[in-house]
Every structure is written in C-alpha cells, then in structure tokens.
Amino acid sequence: MVLAAPAASRAAAGEQPIRVLVCDDSAVIRGLLARLLDSDPAITVVGTASNGRDVLGLQAREKPDVVVLDIEMPVMDGLAALPALLRADPAVQVVMASTLTTRGADVTMKALRLGAADYVPKPTAVGGIASGDGFRRDLVEKVRALGRVAQRRRGSARPSPAAPPPRISPPVQLAAPRTVAAELLVIGSSTGGPQALFRVMKDLGPQFRLPVLITQHMPATFIPILAEHISKVGGLPCAEAKDGERIVAGRAYLAPGDRHMLVAGDRHAPVISLSSAPPENFCRPAVDPMLRSATAVMGGRVLAVILTGMGHDGLAGCRGLTAQGGAVIAQDEATSVVWGMPGAVAQAGIASAIVPVGDIAREIMTMTRSVGAFA
Template identity: 55%
Template sequence: MTSSADPYRVMVVDDSAVIRGLLTRALEQDPTIEVVASVPNGQMALTQLPRQPVDVVVLDIEMPVMDGLTALPQLLRLQPGLQVIMASTLTRKNADVSMRALRAGAADYVTKPSSGGELHSAEAFKRELTDKVKALASAARGGGGAGQRSARPAAAAQRAAAPSADITLRQPSSQIPDILAIGSSTGGPQALFKLLGDLKGVLRLPVLITQHMPATFTTLLAEHLGRASGMDCHEAKDGEPIKAGTVYVAPGDWHMTVVAEGTSRLIRLNQDPPENFCRPAVDPMLRSMAPIYGARLQTVILTGMGADGAKGCEAVVAAGGQVVAQDEATSVVWGMPGAVATRGLCSAVLPIEEISGYLRRKVLRSAA
C-alpha cells in the first residue's frame, strides 16, 4: 500500500543508458522522488510495471523493440490513473508524436536538452522534469489542494460541480465580449482540444492562447487546434492585426501581447524576461489586453502547474472583464485555475466539458 508520505515512485524508459542515468540522477536529487525502475524500451516497461507501485512513467519516444507511442496506451490500460510524461528531443517529428501522445492519454511532456546544450538549459530541464513529476505523482495519489488534482471519481467530472466553500464567485457581466483569452499549461493541450472542438462552428470571436510550450511544439499545437476547431489557427506573428474567427497561439520563447493603434488591435511579441519561469507566460498577455478590451474581455484559465495567469486575471477583473476557470476534478493539475478560483476572480468554475456551454449561453448568447 502506497501512502502520501512515501516517496513518489518513477519509472524511467529510454533506450540510452546514459540518458536513463541522467534522468535518474536528476530526479533523485529531490528526496521526495525515488526511481524504482529503469528500462530500455516500452516492452520492458510493460513487463516491469506490475512488479512495483509506480506513480509516474517518464517515457522516451524513439526506442527499439517498442516505441513510446506504442507503449503508452498499453501502460495506461495496465494501470489506470498512471501519469505518463513523454520525453523527446526537440524536433518537428518528435513534437508531432508528443502531441499525438497527449491526445492519447499522456499527461505531459519534456524536451531533453541538446547534447551540446548549456548548463542553464540542463538545469532548467532538471527543474521542469522534477516539478512535473512531483505535481503529477501527487495527482496520481489523489493529492488535494491548489496545484494538484483530486481523486474524485470520473462520474464527478461529468456533473456540474458546485464551487467549494472557499471559492467565492463574482456576478457574471452582461457584456458580450469582443475577444477570448485562454491560458494553460500542464494538461492544457488536451483541454484546449476539448474546448475548441466543442465550440466548432459557433465561435466567431478572435481567440488568443498562451500555452506553456517551447518553439516547434507551439507550431504543431496551432496546427492540431486548427483541425480540432475548424478555425484559422496559427502561431501569432509580430504586428499582425487581430481578426474575428482566428485563433492566435503564442509562439514558444515569445511573450504574446496586444496593443491598440487607432481602431486596430495588433499582436506584439517580445522576449522580455520569463515570468513564473515561463516564456510565453499568461500574465503579460492578460495585462496587455485588460486596459484595451475592459469589460469585453473573456478569459479562461485551464489546467496547469503554478499560478501564471493569476495576476493577469486580477487586471482583467479590475478592468471589468470576466474569468472562468477549469474545475479541480477535471484539471490534470489545479495550480493555475486554482490560483484564480481561490482568489475570488471567477464568474464560474466548471468542468472542462461545461466551459463551452457556459461560453455559448452566457457569453456568445447562442444556443447551447
């Protein structure tokens, strides 16, 4: 029996013994993490999984015998609730496979530092990997509280959950918004596919999305979201005008902001310092949009670690705009949405399945 006090148990799956050693050492520098298995391919991972408790699997993509994408659904069937982080080098091919893995049930991904990478890149990778393992392992064990996912049964995620006692909701505005801004991180791609897919054919507003992802991954994310939503969806370009019915994704390593020039609204990209350890970050996007759109700005904060977006949502609410957050039961990690929900910034806190209906009824004024 695994208790919440036990170290988080991790399996590392990579065909390179050197990489397995690097991942193991990086993870075990944290005393709350124990690497309980280290194997070179997906087939051995399937054989090893039933032999000891595992909270998180760090799964390579390209391996002999059985690759990561093939192993993923079998691992999830073998242990429902298992959290899987895909690990790959930063290539378009691997980014596309990682995106497919996210849609197939992987919780998150990490990009391995290049062999010639600088020290700060390796250190950033260690921090990212460790943080994601700890957050997802806590979710796998049913850890509660902001930053973690509860272990409520799946049926609860299908119901309209009332906010808990420590969440105060704001009165929804009667203003119909001119624009939709979305922030997300861990678990975000899956939530974005669901939300925009549910809004397919009815969404006419421009949509700005900041998802914590590196370059190449954001390119692929935009392509996948375009297919899911049926909308024109692309990485934002500096200086381009914001148009109705278009989805703009913040490109990796660039903050995306909005400026007003006369009656036009333009995208501006910058490489100001990371915020909340992220670039792109949600806060700069929302801070720039709040004074321009005021009460006609609708913000949605989806699943993700940390609190990026909370300060930006404070600016949105101060300007008269509205915020909706994904609820804890359906979030992979309830850090970002939990941060805005517990600050009393939201007009609604909803399961991901119900956010599209809320937008259609309360915001778009169209039939649900």
C-alpha cells in the same frame, strides 16, 4: 535492459513517495533522468527500462505513479507503449521525453492526444543539462505534481500517522456571474494544457466567432505543431501569431515560443505585438502580459479562461481584467492535471465560473451569446 530498484522510504512531509519508472533506450539518458529524479526526497525511481515492452513488465510489478517514456526506442516505441500503459493502469501519469525537433513535436502532440499527461524536452547535451537547474526543476516539478494526481486517483495519497494535519483551504468564492460584452476570448494554460485546449476548441467548433488568443507554456518548436492539432480537432483556424498581424473574428492565435503575445492597436483594430521582454512567472510566453495588454486595449470586453497548469501565471492579469468589468472562467480541480493556475484564480475569488473542462465551452457560449459569438 530492465533495472528494478528497491523502494525507498523518503517521503516528503509525511506523504508516500512518488514511484517513477524511467524508459529510454540510451543508458546515459536513463541514468541522468534517474539521478535527477532520485535527488528529490519526494520521488523514488523504482526501475528503468530500455524499451516499451520491458517497461510494461516493470509496470505490472512496480505499480508506478509516473512513467517517463522515450518516444523512439527499439522493440516497442513510446507511442505503442503509451496506450498499453494506460490500459493497465488508467491512473498512471505518462510524461513523454521528446526531442526538440519538428518530428519530435508532432509525435509528442499525438501522444498527448492519446492520453499522455505531459512532456519534457529530451536532454541532448548531458553535461550541460546535468549541471543546469532549469531542466531538473522542470522535470522534478512535473513528476512530483503528476505523481500526486495518480495517487489521488487511486486514493493512495494518504499522509503518514506522524504527519501534521492537512491545512484546510478557505472555501472558494465565486465572483458575481455576468454576461460579458466580449470582443475577445483569451486562454492561458500550462501543464496538461494541450489536452484541455483540444477539448475546449473542439467543443467551441468552427461556429465560434470571437477571436481567440492562446498562451500555452511550450518550447518554440512545438507551437506550430500545437496550432495544427488545434485546427484539426476544433475546426477554428489556429496558427502561431505573427508580429503586427490583425486580430480578426473566427480565428485563434497561439503565442510563439519564447515571445510574449500582446494586444496592441485599439479596440476597433486590435493587432498582435510580440515581445522579448523578460520572462514573467518564470515563463515566456506568459499569460499575465497577454491579459494586461488585452485589458489595456479592450477594457472589460474580454473573457479569460484559465486552464490547467502549475504556478499562478494569469492571476495578476485576471485581477486587472475583472476590475475593468471582464470575466474569468477557471477549470475545476477534478479535471485539471495540475490545479495551480486555475486554482490561484479560483481561490482569489475572481472567477465567475469554475467548471470541468468538458463544460468550459458551454460556459463561454453562455457568457458571450449576447454579443454574437456564434453564427
């Protein structure tokens, strides 16, 4: 089933509307997703489809900025449609609609490695989802942010003549470059984070000797699967962190879903502590508690990396870390899916380096080489 809708001229703040296709084999889910997205004035749903073959036909006609794509569908499933969508338009941003199951998480991770930009949990209880603000906010924010990415890549995110002139951001100031006597590497990421983590960990490789703590905003079901994929691409063993676990060199620890991952113990025998304290920056796990606790235990002997993500989680923790002599690397805007978290750190002037994702591992090596981070 294919449904093409006329584009509406409902652009927010004078910008072009974000054109979205919704593809799901369930008519109920298609309708729900389309209604939630169409309720935002910056978004126009230009069509819906029930399988991958039909959405490819719609893409050719409607030129969407974002495709929300189900994974399991008849005729052509989401994993088969994904590379075809990206070949037809490398700028299009694909958001996978994933079930919160182990299988759904595994397939979603494969989709992210194949080029999907992000994912949203697939609604299971339509009445509850439709009446709740959390799911709608997450869906709309991701689609809005990714739609602007697609438009920038095409050079089509032009304000209308009636729009006010763009606000000019102050130039980004770098903190003084430094070599850190680091004994711990901490990484924070959100939207677009899995792909960035795959790249950074792959580039670091198995020779990296510092312990690595990672907080990625993600549901609990996905965390063990993400850890497996990081281990496969990087060679550094990565696993979901356990409460009371000793932090040792040459291993990566991933914050569990719905628990803050903290550093406890002392500098010479640090351990993982998991916390169910309230969310921070609307997130649990959050990056700021990890950074605060790492600074409290390790002082300035911490190097932080802030990767792509919406919002400003990590900013406060990075301020505290740099005040104690630690250092921060931020992913640059061009390679970030969303330059929210790294942009906040960069614009605060507390990042010692702002580099493309492909250069982050090299920057880590440069800033930590003197402390034997590599064998």
